[in-house]
Amino acid sequence: MAILPDHSSTQITQREMTQNQPIPCPECDRIKYFEGLCYACNNRKLREHYELMTKDQIEETIKNIIDKIETIDQWEDVYKDFSGLLAYQDIDTKEISKSAFEKNVFYPPTLYRNASEETQDKLIELILKPDCKEANHILSCLAVIGSEKVREVFYELENNPLPWRKKLHVNPSFYASLGGWTFDESGKRTELNYKECFSIANEEREDNAIIIGEAKSENCSVCSCQTVNILTLNGNDKRLSFLGLNGTLKIPICPNCASMCEKTIIRYQLDGESSFEIIEPFADENYILEDDFKKLTTNNLKLSQSKKPPYFSCGNDDVSTIGGNPEWVQDWQYESCPDCQKKMKLLSAISWDQVLEGSEGILYIEICTDCSVVATFHQQT
Numbered sequence: 474m475a476i477l478p479d480h481s482s483t484q485i486t487q488r489e490m491t492q493n494q495p496i497p498c499p500e501c502d503r504i505k506y507f508e509g510l511c512y513a514c515n516n517r518k519l520r521e522h523y524e525l526m527t528k529d530q531i532e533e534t535i536k537n538i539i540d541k542i543e544t545i546d547q548w549e550d551v552y553k554d555f556s557g558l559l560a561y562q563d564i565d566t567k568e569i570s571k572s573a574f575e576k577n578v579f580y581p582p583t584l585y586r587n588a589s590e591e592t593q594d595k596l597i598e599l600i601l602k603p604d605c606k607e608a609n610h611i612l613s614c615l616a617v618i619g620s621e622k623v624r625e626v627f628y629e630l631e632n633n634p635l636p637w638r639k640k641l642h643v644n645p646s647f648y649a650s651l652g653g654w655t656f657d658e659s660g661k662r663t664e665l666n667y668k669e670c671f672s673i674a675n676e677e678r679e680d681n682a683i684i685i686g687e688a689k690s691e692n693c694s695v696c697s698c699q700t701v702n703i704l705t706l707n708g709n710d711k712r713l714s715f716l717g718l719n720g721t722l723k724i725p726i727c728p729n730c731a732s733m734c735e736k737t738i739i740r741y742q743l744d745g746e747s748s749f750e751i752i753e754p755f756a757d758e759n760y761i762l763e764d765d766f767k768k769l770t771t772n773n774l775k776l777s778q779s780k781k782p783p784y785f786s787c788g789n790d791d792v793s794t795i796g797g798n799p800e801w802v803q804d805w806q807y808e809s810c811p812d813c814q815k816k817m818k819l820l821s822a823i824s825w826d827q828v829l830e831g832s833e834g835i836l837y838i839e840i841c842t843d844c845s846v847v848a849t850f851h852q853q854t
């Protein structure tokens with residue numbers, strides 16, 4: 474049984490809420506209105522708890538997850554342990570998925586990522602029933618498995634839908650993208666996530682693989698806010714070679730409009746030249762204060778020195794990532810490239826709180842390397 478760090482410190486009591494006194498976090502000095510650690514420090518501690526687990530502790534925790542799998546929907550210890558181990562220890566979920574299937578547990582779908590062929594086939598058997606009751610969940614689990622056999626079944630179901638399809642809003646090819654892949658009309662498969670994943674964190678060291686929040690001299694044509702290259706990638710850095718970018722990719726946005734528009738479309742060249750276009754802005758008022766802009770453009774955010782597990786961003790800690798499987802705040806979303814119409818690939822997810830303290834949500838960055846186009850969009854709860 475895992476011993477979790479004390480969460481009681483983050484519970485805001487009625488008394489503390491009405492008290493309304495600013496209390497700095499004892500670890501990072503961030504101002505908040507409750508006793509104890511701030512959410513960011515608390516989440517970091519929880520991540521470290523899982524990262525530091527020994528092999529025996531991991532095995533014991535997995536055993537506990539298997540024994541109590543039917544309680545995972547209560548969002549308590551079993552759920553926390555599962556997402557913590559998936560995100561930070563990259564655990565194999567074969568045995569967990571077996572137990573989950575036996576107890577009719579189909580959420581979260583990542584339970585099934587390493588499902589055996591036997592478990593996969595049982596899921597397929599369920600989805601091939603014309604009156605499948607939980608088609609939504611079963612499709613999600615199969616999408617996460619994402620094998621060639623799943624692709625064949627999805628392609629067949631897309632072309633010859635069963636009665637349960639009427640109750641769903643989207644096609645199997647859309648469910649597939651929850652698993653980080655999809656297929657076109659001819660059934661041809663495309664990957665939507667990179668398998669490699671690196672994290673971005675504040676660190677005191679020299680490293681020029683990425684730059685987060687580099688001030689630009691131009692101001693936004695919609696709201697007049699000064700613009701930034703939210704992300705600059707040095708494609709020649711060894712760690713980023715999986716991206717296949719032979720040069721420097723700069724991703725300019727308006728930091729104010731980025732979360733107040735449908736999306737931003739960026740066209741880039743690998744010599745660092747880029748231009749952007751804000752699609753359907755909701756407002757034209759600039760809410761970014763001078764101080765915030767300064768913090769955004771003078772950070773110590775660095776690319777992690779080593780690879781992280783592919784589900785790193787699905788842990789509790791609100792950190793930014795390059796590559797890997799995203800944690801979606803809302804429904805999963807892969808933009809179509811405005812030039813070739815193909816689905817774009819998830820390049821990065823930037824946690825706003827990490828770059829603009831106190832801001833909520835995530836900026837997702839997707840790329841079509843065929844057309845040298847990037848799309849960014851914002852999600853928040």
Ligand SMILES: [Zn+2]
Nearest residue numbers: 498501511514
């Ligand atoms: Zn803190």
Ligand SMILES: [Zn+2]
Nearest residue numbers: 693696727730
């Ligand atoms: Zn703007």
Ligand SMILES: [Zn+2]
Nearest residue numbers: 810813841844
């Ligand atoms: Zn394209």
